[in-house]
Amino acid sequence: MKSQVNALLFVMLGLVKDVRAAYPALRGMERDLANLTLQLQTRGLPLFTLDLPNLDSLLISGLDTGRLQLSGPFSRRVSKRVRVPRLFSGLWLRVFDRNAILKPDADVNAIMFLRNLTSLGKKLRVECSPRRVEATMENYHDIERRLRPPTLGWEMDSLDVDLTGGNNSLSDCCDPVGQDLPLFPIKEEKEEKARRNEDRRLLNKIQRVADLVVSSFTEFCPLSLSRELEADGQGIGFRHGSGAVAERLKNHQKSDFPNWPLKLETVFPWGLCGSTAGSPNEPPSRHETASRIMTVPKTAKSPRLIASEPTSHMWCQQLLLRWFSDQFKHLFEGDFIDLNSQWKSGDMVLKASRDRLHATVDLSDASDRVSCWTVERIFRRHPTLLTALHAARTRYFRDNVSKVPSFLKPKKFASQGTAVTFPVMSFTMLCIAIGSCIHGEVTWSKIRRLRDHVRVYGDDIIIPTHGYARLVRAMELLELRVNGAKSFVHGHFRESCGVDGFKGYNITPVRPQTLIANSPASSQAVVDTANNLFNKGLWNAAYSTEHLLPERIRNSIRVVGILDTGYSGLTSFVGSDESRLQKRRNRRYQRDEVLVWGLHPKQKNEARMGYSALLDFFASRHSPEKPRIVSSYASNQEAKGSLRWEPHNTVGIVYPRGSTFGTELSAHTRRRSMVGRSRRAHF
Numbered sequence: 001m002k003s004q005v006n007a008l009l010f011v012m013l014g015l016v017k018d019v020r021a022a023y024p025a026l027r028g029m030e031r032d033l034a035n036l037t038l039q040l041q042t043r044g045l046p047l048f049t050l051d052l053p054n055l056d057s058l059l060i061s062g063l064d065t066g067r068l069q070l071s072g073p074f075s076r077r078v079s080k081r082v083r084v085p086r087l088f089s090g091l092w093l094r095v096f097d098r099n100a101i102l103k104p105d106a107d108v109n110a111i112m113f114l115r116n117l118t119s120l121g122k123k124l125r126v127e128c129s130p131r132r133v134e135a136t137m138e139n140y141h142d143i144e145r146r147l148r149p150p151t152l153g154w155e156m157d158s159l160d161v162d163l164t165g166g167n168n169s170l171s172d173c174c175d176p177v178g179q180d181l182p183l184f185p186i187k188e189e190k191e192e193k194a195r196r197n198e199d200r201r202l203l204n205k206i207q208r209v210a211d212l213v214v215s216s217f218t219e220f221c222p223l224s225l226s227r228e229l230e231a232d233g234q235g236i237g238f239r240h241g242s243g244a245v246a247e248r249l250k251n252h253q254k255s256d257f258p259n260w261p262l263k264l265e266t267v268f269p270w271g272l273c274g275s276t277a278g279s280p281n282e283p284p285s286r287h288e289t290a291s292r293i294m295t296v297p298k299t300a301k302s303p304r305l306i307a308s309e310p311t312s313h314m315w316c317q318q319l320l321l322r323w324f325s326d327q328f329k330h331l332f333e334g335d336f337i338d339l340n341s342q343w344k345s346g347d348m349v350l351k352a353s354r355d356r357l358h359a360t361v362d363l364s365d366a367s368d369r370v371s372c373w374t375v376e377r378i379f380r381r382h383p384t385l386l387t388a389l390h391a392a393r394t395r396y397f398r399d400n401v402s403k404v405p406s407f408l409k410p411k412k413f414a415s416q417g418t419a420v421t422f423p424v425m426s427f428t429m430l431c432i433a434i435g436s437c438i439h440g441e442v443t444w445s446k447i448r449r450l451r452d453h454v455r456v457y458g459d460d461i462i463i464p465t466h467g468y469a470r471l472v473r474a475m476e477l478l479e480l481r482v483n484g485a486k487s488f489v490h491g492h493f494r495e496s497c498g499v500d501g502f503k504g505y506n507i508t509p510v511r512p513q514t515l516i517a518n519s520p521a522s523s524q525a526v527v528d529t530a531n532n533l534f535n536k537g538l539w540n541a542a543y544s545t546e547h548l549l550p551e552r553i554r555n556s557i558r559v560v561g562i563l564d565t566g567y568s569g570l571t572s573f574v575g576s577d578e579s580r581l582q583k584r585r586n587r588r589y590q591r592d593e594v595l596v597w598g599l600h601p602k603q604k605n606e607a608r609m610g611y612s613a614l615l616d617f618f619a620s621r622h623s624p625e626k627p628r629i630v631s632s633y634a635s636n637q638e639a640k641g642s643l644r645w646e647p648h649n650t651v652g653i654v655y656p657r658g659s660t661f662g663t664e665l666s667a668h669t670r671r672r673s674m675v676g677r678s679r680r681a682h683f
Contacts, residue, residue, distance in 0.1 A: 048121025
């Protein structure tokens with residue numbers, strides 16, 4: 001832990017050097033750094049993971065509302081007349097005036113420096129304290145208790161959608177049925193009645209959007225879909241995920257399927273979906289294993305809760321995930337939603353921060369708040385899909401994280417870690433977003449007009465600003481919660497899908513997950529962080545980050561130009577540099593090679609035989625360049641870092657077109673170049 005603190009302080013020292021280089025007349029940075037060093041002696045790592053990120057939250061709130069409201073750690077103001085934080089006050093005063101009002105000409109570079117200084121340790125992967133884990137689990141159970149119970153029998157082995165499923169509507173939550181009514185009913189106030197009618201109209205509009213879109217989906221037939229995919233060389237659609245499963249099996253053991261519940265058998269028969277033709281294996285047990293709730297590191301504030309699914313359920317959920325992805329691509333053609341790409345959302349964020357015509361919305365605990373009650377109404381016009389979602393859903397959760405272990409029969413649809421959680425949640429949010437923005441009758445033409453204005457990726461939503469208030473209200477009615485601290489509609493700041501924008505500028509800070517290179521994977525993570533800092537122009541911070549690597553690795557990494565493809569290493573704007581690397585002539589391949597450090601998967605080959613290996617063969621995608629080999633497997637062990645001879649980059653140093661390199665080098669760059677470090681060229 002102490003080494004992590006020292007690494008963060010070392011990189012922050014590089015950031016301060018970058019600030020001084022950008023603002024030579026700025027004073028007080030050395031004093032601020034000394035103050036932080038003193039505070040570290042008592043606060044330790046939480047200073048970077050909890051205290052400084054509070055300033056970043058205050059900055060974002062100030063950019064959105066136009067006024068800085070100080071509260072929390074390090075928020076002590078300079079004086080009664082200067083109402084900005086004392087820490088890094090010189091940078092704050094380039095963004096806000098003395099009265100903490102956002103300047104019309106706020107310095108974007110100062111905003112960028114502040115965000116990197118205060119967010120450096122925000123996403124650091126550290127174990128949360130037991131108290132925070134306990135609070136997270138209490139919130140998890142509290143959400144579950146508050147959710148509406150489903151109308152259909154999700155706890156049964158089969159879901160009879162033909163009885164009442166088609167008549168269910170999202171507007172049912174506006175009816176007073178089941179609510180406590182007074183003994184002597186009082187005449188409903190006109191305002192309350194009008195509000196209830198408005199809520200009903202809003203939810204009916206969202207329901208109409210869901211019905212229109214869902215009715216355009218093709219019928220879900222697992223066997224037909226599997227045959228089509230196999231005919232196209234895409235495998236059979238069924239496959240195993242890369243994560244852990246509830247039975248704690250290794251990757252090469254998953255296809256043995258110790259269990260195949262009766263509920264799963266109704267839609268995905270084991271003989272056709274989980275076994276190969278002619279297999280003499282006996283059918284698996286009908287026992288339904290409960291999902292296992294697990295915690296994984298997220299931030300110092302709270303861990304991330306995921307569900308480790310049973311093997312058979314995950315096998316079938318992957319086919320549903322593929323079906324959703326294909327349906328979205330065919331129906332929307334890349335508009336509205338894309339399960340595999342976020343770049344369109346990032347472009348919309350920068351545009352919205354410039355013209356303020358769109359709002360970015362983020363939800364709190366979105367996956368835990370999407371209930372079966374909501375899902376059965378969103379997909380009510382697609383009985384085969386709804387039946388398949390019910391069959392592949394795990395009915396029980398096992399909680400071994402809380403102090404008192406327990407079994408749950410959840411009312412939520414699914415937790416994170418389930419393959420269908422993301423597409424179902426994304427589509428639900430899309431229907432709510434479109435329904436909140438349409439005026440009048442819902443038609444396909446009106447939906448298509450929103451293709452450049454609505455974008456959804458999980459719980460990250462981008463909508464026109466005029467629909468924000470209705471979307472918030474719809475979320476409340478459907479027991480979802482908008483995170484007001486991370487949703488932006490008023491100012492010039494927008495954030496979604498990992499991209500932060502202000503007046504059209506990308507001000508996303510670099511937030512490393514680790515700065516300790518004590519393993520091959522963490523060493524590669526440090527290299528990636530150095531490249532991210534360098535690409536943002538924070539060259540001193542990048543230089544400091546590089547020196548956190550062991551000397552053996554640092555001296556064996558290739559410097560690669562941004563125009564060079566096919567090579568990995570430290571990024572450079574002025575081309576490749578391999579002068580420091582050991583070289584040789586490979587006479588067998590007739591090429592020049594250099595000795596380079598890199599990350600390579602650690603293989604553990606063991607022979608596999610039997611029908612389970614054959615099933616994995618059919619589940620693999622066909623490629624004319626790479627054979628489908630399942631007789632051996634790669635273990636889940638961590639990748640290893642090693643020195644290997646790789647082809648020499650014959651491109652050499654390439655100067656970008658139109659650059660003035662060689663005439664505008666800073667003194668610092670010339671010194672770096674003299675020691676063979678042309679990576680730090682400044683132009």
